[in-house]
Amino acid sequence: MKQVNTVKTYLIKKENEILLIEKACRIVADTLSLIEKTIKPGITTLELDTIAEDYIRSKNAEPAFKGYGGPDNPFPFTLCVSINEEVVHGLPKNLALKEGDIVSVDCGAQLNGYFGDSAITVAVGEIDEEKKKLMKITEESLFQGIKQAISGNKVYDISRAVQAHCESNGFSLTRELVGHGIGKRLHEEPAIPNFVPTLLQRNHFPNLKLLKGMALAIEPMVHAGKHQVKTASDGWTVYTADLKPAAHFEHTVIVDDKHPLILTLRD
Numbered sequence: 001m002k003q004v005n006t007v008k009t010y011l012i013k014k015e016n017e018i019l020l021i022e023k024a025c026r027i028v029a030d031t032l033s034l035i036e037k038t039i040k041p042g043i044t045t046l047e048l049d050t051i052a053e054d055y056i057r058s059k060n061a062e063p064a065f066k067g068y069g070g071p072d073n074p075f076p077f078t079l080c081v082s083i084n085e086e087v088v089h090g091l092p093k094n095l096a097l098k099e100g101d102i103v104s105v106d107c108g109a110q111l112n113g114y115f116g117d118s119a120i121t122v123a124v125g126e127i128d129e130e131k132k133k134l135m136k137i138t139e140e141s142l143f144q145g146i147k148q149a150i151s152g153n154k155v156y157d158i159s160r161a162v163q164a165h166c167e168s169n170g171f172s173l174t175r176e177l178v179g180h181g182i183g184k185r186l187h188e189e190p191a192i193p194n195f196v197p198t199l200l201q202r203n204h205f206p207n208l209k210l211l212k213g214m215a216l217a218i219e220p221m222v223h224a225g226k227h228q229v230k231t232a233s234d235g236w237t238v239y240t241a242d243l244k245p246a247a248h249f250e251h252t253v254i255v256d257d258k259h260p261l262i263l264t265l266r267d
Helices: 015-038 045-058 129-147 155-168
Strands: 079-083 086-088 102-111 114-123 179-181 188-192 215-218 221-223 229-231 238-240 246-248 251-254
Touching: 015 045, 015 102, 015 114, 015 251, 045 079, 045 102, 086 102, 086 221, 086 246, 102 129, 102 246, 114 129, 114 246, 114 251, 129 155, 129 215, 129 221, 129 246, 129 251, 155 188, 155 215, 188 215
Parallel strands: none
Antiparallel strands: 079 086, 079 102, 086 238, 102 114, 179 188, 179 215, 215 251, 221 246, 229 238
């Protein structure tokens, strides 16, 4: 089975496009910094969403996620807020966070026609040792993957680095959801799986060569238990099938010759 391995021209961002993506990414990073400082026991996830939307709009940008998806069930909020066993795409609601929770916050913004995307997982007060290790390894795996986002490497070099770090520490990775390219659209090619695909999966996740100027959103989604997930009746919230906690970290990066450029680093 022959694998197509051609990079489309539009995936290579010009210098002015990288600057525009960077501006959107700065808004995302600053929004997440604000949300991280605001998270505490007693605050509701709906309050977090309102704070994020107000901040993004104050910067003349648009929330990237709000209205995303098909006409039957568009995503209705600014943030994806996923608590404990929720992996990603959790819907903000009038639900207060409590001591011991971990909460994953995914945020996107559009500014001047370009997108930025990033995610963090935050402890609510004191958390147990399993959750601490889960968060630590997930964030470390993100940076292990980012190190591989250099020109001349391939997508699976990122995948392999993420997978090796997570699985060697006893954790598993979501298979149904992956990272992605980003630019004039929130989700562009290439798909960036957090695992090396099996032979039967490789048509869905081509092992494209990475070229300088590609913009990637790399985002490990890591489980304390097994990798299987389910989707809630809301059609969005993805949670671990065994109800073990999960963590999620994401950065938007630009592929470069020696050192990838991370556009969503927080102060």
